[in-house]
Amino acid sequence: MENEPRGLLISPIRDGTVIDHISAGAALTVLRMLDITGQTDEELSIATNVTSMTSGHEGKKDIVKVSNRELSKEEVDRIALISPHATINIIRDYIVVEKKGVEIPKFLSGIIRCTNAGCITNDNEPIKSAFEVTEEGLHCLYCDTVITTNPENHII
Template structure:
């Protein structure tokens, strides 16, 4: 009878942040939108890792960086069921609770190509409203309302 052997797919992190249970395919988008590679710290990314709960998932580990509550909540717009764990000395010391924020600034571009945020030196800014069937995002500048999926997928 053979025993199952379990191995970690990603190296352990001494200090920093682990963003786990990211929907497969969203890991690189999160890296880009949150500029996680610009801190000068080691970043480990696992893409399409097997997951009992999700089938497959992405995972991001950033050394020596702890996301603010605001940053963690902004992640909830892209990956509402992800977990954000703070690691100190190889141990999880805190799991940040995520809540969709009321506003988000400087992360997503307005899908309206005529919006002034594309031509003026201003950071994008959206008010977020969660409804029963969707999450809506209203641009501060053009005042157009978009479904979250349209804003998140805009490039």
């Protein structure tokens, strides 16, 4: 392994956001949650199932780099739902000027839709969805539906 070539998998970005330590295989879900598609203007770099050495523990992770865009708090909250160990790095002139972990908020408003088709928030009413984050999942404050978590404790 010591003769194994080392190099950058993804080139650096001048300005924008790097989302690191995304749960392996979740990068495309993160892009969907950020409304980034192949038909939007963002320049993207994506690496999936990259070897990660975190605290001496080897595992896999995804990385997303988005040029010329800094994420809003609501967008970071969405990422926390699918990848609670992700880190957000703000890049300006090729330098990391801010690095922070994501935190799952106690309440979410207008970020995701209720899965109950009969919920008032899905009935063309001018009402934003509202959820309380619990250990069981997301509890809709309007209809009491609970959106459960998958085995890795990520909201689905």
